[in-house]
Amino acid sequence: MIFNKQIVKARFISRPNRFQAYVNIDGVQLMIHVPNTGRCREILIPGATVILREENNPNRKTKYDLIAAYKGTRLINIDSQIPNRIVDEALKMNKISYFRDCKNVEREKTFGNSRFDFKLLDKDNKEYYLEVKGVTFEENGVARFPDAPTERGRKHLLELVQVKKSNIGAAVLFLIQMEGIKCFKPYDEIDKKFGEYLRYADKEGVKILAYDCFLGENFIILKDEIKVCL
Template identity: 60%
Template sequence: MIINKEIKIAKFIRRPNRFQGFVELNGEEIMVHVPNTGRCREILTPGTEVILRKEDNPQRKTSFDLIAGYKGDKLINIDSQIPNKVVEEALKEGRIYALSKYKHVNREKTFGNSRFDFKLSISDIEIPEQEYYLEVKGVTYETDGLTKFPDAPTERGTKHLLELIEVKKSGRGAGVIFLIQMDNVEAFTPHDSMDKVFGDALRKAYNNGVDVFAYSCRVEHNLIRLDREVKVIL
């Protein structure tokens, strides 16, 4: 997807809390919104080059969102609102091969007491065997080509995985896709040292028939697009 808003390059200074950051833009220190509740500590380091997106909402306290940053020469998108948009675009274009038979793509649909990112279906007739529920997780943590999720403990993420098992038991399809918000990576694995409960839940989901996908992205200053499937190590 192309980001159709003004883009600026700045220098990161500090992040006093989850949602606020300070950057140097055109020689001036300004406050920006950080649209990611994860830690992103290996990306948001003092002096690193970051990408800002202009937001024209007069009700906001900040004029820019900090949407990406460089770790070395690797540009990593950190906007937590982006993964669902990228996956939706790819689903509608049939670029996630394993799910390309599902022609109907609906956002934020409920199964039982749970709300999932996507409900996919082959036809517009409600037939359980032709339905598929998909959850999306954005990945920003990387070390030597190996990407991991989560970068902070996530009870909500574990809950989603266990609920996907119930979807699968109902006769419907179920899956989770880890959208890696960077390119040039080798594999994905759960971040057990950060949240072993989540890792165990992911392995349990996989062993109960839930699909586990991981895709890297092509990332530029004003663009992010699903690129290629990468190896999942459980």
């Protein structure tokens, strides 16, 4: 995926709330939008180099979206709208081995009272439901999720178990929005229940997948499957 809109570098100043931040662009302080409700505390620190995407919408209060930041030399994408688009692209290009035989990819489909990011059909018309989670937290080469307690994430895992119990394929894919990752783990110290539910889902047959990304300041694509350590 290539970003067609203008990309600008800036210095991060502060984040007064989940959706807004202040940055410095060539000596000018601006308020910008943060398209990520996670904490990102280890990424968005004063003085960090951040990547902005220009949004030419006259109805917006802010001109830019903060889409990525450098954590040392590691670039991390934090745009929460990006993971599903990357996975959609990868599924249609048969880059995810577990779904390589799937011939049909649909977005935002329901099963019972639950809505999942993707519904897929394989060559034998077997259904699969897939939920995608974007991962931005990394420590010593280990990626973890979530970086803040997520009731919604726990609910999705239990719903995927119900899908599997209905003899339908179910999977969750953790898209690690950076590269150079050794393995993925649930972040038990942040959300113990999420880790418990993820291990329960695994035991019940829900497929747990993790992939990292190859990215630059104006592009991001799915890269390699990463080991999942539960």
